Amino acid sequence: MTTRTADIEKAAAVLRDGGLVALPTETVYGLGADAENPAALARVFRAKGRPPSHPLIVHIAGAERLGDWVREVPATARLLAARFWPGPLTLVLRRGGRVSPAATGGLETVAVRVPDHPVALALLSAFGGGVAAPSANRFGAVSPTTADHVRAELGDAVDFVLDGGPCLVGVESTIVDATGDVPSILRPGGVTREDLEAVLGRSLEVDSTGRTPVPGRHPSHYAPRARVILVGPENVVAEAELAQESGQRVGVLVPSSRAGAPVKAHTVMAVPESPAAYARGLYGILREFDRRGCDVVVVSLPADEGLGLAIANRLRRAAGPRPSR
Ligand code: TXA
Ligand code: MG
Numbered sequence: 001m002t003t004r005t006a007d008i009e010k011a012a013a014v015l016r017d018g019g020l021v022a023l024p025t026e027t028v029y030g031l032g033a034d035a036e037n038p039a040a041l042a043r044v045f046r047a048k049g050r051p052p053s054h055p056l057i058v059h060i061a062g063a064e065r066l067g068d069w070v071r072e073v074p075a076t077a078r079l080l081a082a083r084f085w086p087g088p089l090t091l092v093l094r095r096g097g098r099v100s101p102a103a104t105g106g107l108e109t110v111a112v113r114v115p116d117h118p119v120a121l122a123l124l125s126a127f128g129g130g131v132a133a134p135s136a137n138r139f140g141a142v143s144p145t146t147a148d149h150v151r152a153e154l155g156d157a158v159d160f161v162l163d164g165g166p167c168l169v170g171v172e173s174t175i176v177d178a179t180g181d182v183p184s185i186l187r188p189g190g191v192t193r194e195d196l197e198a199v200l201g202r203s204l205e206v207d208s209t210g211r212t213p214v215p216g217r218h219p220s221h222y223a224p225r226a227r228v229i230l231v232g233p234e235n236v237v238a239e240a241e242l243a244q245e246s247g248q249r250v251g252v253l254v255p256s257s258r259a260g261a262p263v264k265a266h267t268v269m270a271v272p273e274s275p276a277a278y279a280r281g282l283y284g285i286l287r288e289f290d291r292r293g294c295d296v297v298v299v300s301l302p303a304d305e306g307l308g309l310a311i312a313n314r315l316r317r318a319a320g321p322r323p324s325r
Contacts, residue, residue: 003119003164012126014160015040020047022136022150023123024164025115027088027172027190028143028283029150030059030133031158032123035069041102041132047157050139055105056132057090057173058112061124069112069130070096076200077178083199086116088173088190103132113173119164135172140322142224142283142290145170149287170280171310177207188309190279206309220322224286226251226294228319233257233300240265240298251294253285267292275307282311286318 011021018040021032031047033040035058045052058069063081066073070093073081077091095110104110112130115121124131135143136150136158144150147163174189176196183200184207185193197204231239233255240252241264249266259270269285272278289297301315302308 003122003162007162008119008122008126011123011160011162012128015123015127015129015131018043019159020044020157021123021131022147022154022158022161023120023131023133024147024162024167025059025117025120025133026086026167026169027115028145028167028170029136029147030057030115030120030131031136031150031154032059032131032133034127035099035103035130035132038100038102041100044132044134047154048134048137048139050134052102053105055107055109055111056103056134058099058103058110058130058132059115059120059124060112060130061121062086062114065130066091066093066112068096069099069110070094074178076183079199080176080178080183080196081114084191084195085114086121087114088116088169088171089113089196090173090175090187090189092175092177092179092186094179099130099132109177109179111175117164117167119162123162140221140223142222142286142318143172145280145283149283166280166284168280170282170284171307171314174310176204188313190307190310192306193309194306220320221317222283222286222314223318223320223322224297225290226286227296228315229296229298230315230319231298231300236298236300237261237263243296243298248295249293251289251292251297253297253299255300265298267294271302275302275311278302279307279311282314 033044063085090113092111145167169190172189174191175187184205244250251267252265272281301312
C-alpha cells in the first residue's frame, strides 16, 4: 500500500476547500476537516450523525505547534507531549483562539494530538493547519481500522479517502485531561496508564464520570449491530452454546484459556495472542461478526491492565444499553 505525493496534495486541497478527508492514523481512521472552518466542521457532524455538542480532536503536525491551539501549555502537558508524540495520546487543554468553537462543542477546552502515522503527518504538513477528526464511523458504531471500513460506512459523505493501510494500534488514543494540577484519564487508549504513570511519577485516575459530554462515555458506543454479551472467561463457551441452542446466530470470541475446545456456535474466533494484537484486531473482529450475520456476540473482558484497560472499556461500551437502531 503506497500513498503517493499526489494523493497527499489532493487531500490537502480538499481540506482547504472545506471538504472532508478520511485519513489513516496509528489508532483508527479519522474523518478530517479544517479545524478553523465552521462549515466544514458542521459537515463532519452531519456525516457521522453526531450531536454537534460532542467535541472533536484537533490533529497537528508536531508538538512545536501546540501553542497555536491552546491558551497555555502546562508543564505536565509539555512532558507528556515530549514523551508520547507522535503517538496515541490526546491532551485536553484550555483552548486558544485559533480553533473554531464548532470543533470543541463550545467548550473552553480543546483536545489535541499528533498522530504517529506517516500519511497523516504528511497530510498535516502539506495542509499546514489543524485537522479536526473524529473516528470515521457513524455515531455509536465500531471505529474503522481500514480504508475499506470507511468507504463501506460513510461512502459519498467523504470527499476523499487516503488509504494508509490497516491501523497498527487499533484502539483510539488515550485522552488525558491536563487542564488542572492533577491530570486524569478521560478515555483509556493506545498509551497505557502504566506508561503515563511512569513518566509522570504519580498514579492517574480514570475519570469516567466527568462532566464533559463525550461520546466515548455514552452507555452504548463502539457497538456492532450484534448484541454483545459479557461473561467471565470460564463461561464463554457455555453461554455461547446456550444462546445458539435458543435459535440465535451466535458469534463467540474464545479466550486463550479455552483455545482449541470445539464450540457449537455460528462463528467462532479466538482472542488474539498478545494484548497489542488484540487491540489491533478488536474492531475488525466485531465487524466480522456483523458481516457473518451474528445476532449476538459472546465475549469476556481482559484484565484492566496495559492495553487490556482500553479493550475492556470498548467492550463494556459495546455491551451497553442502546437505543434501537
Ligand atoms: O485515536 C483517536 O483519538 C481517533 C483518531 C482519529 O485520532 N479519534 C477519535 O475521535 O477517537 P472521536 O471523536 O471518536 O473521539 C474523541 C473523544 C470524544 O470522546 C470526545 O468527546 C473527546 O475526545 N473530546 C474531544 N474534545 C474534548 C474536550 N475538550 N474535553 C473532553 N473530551 C474531549
Ligand atoms: Mg469515535
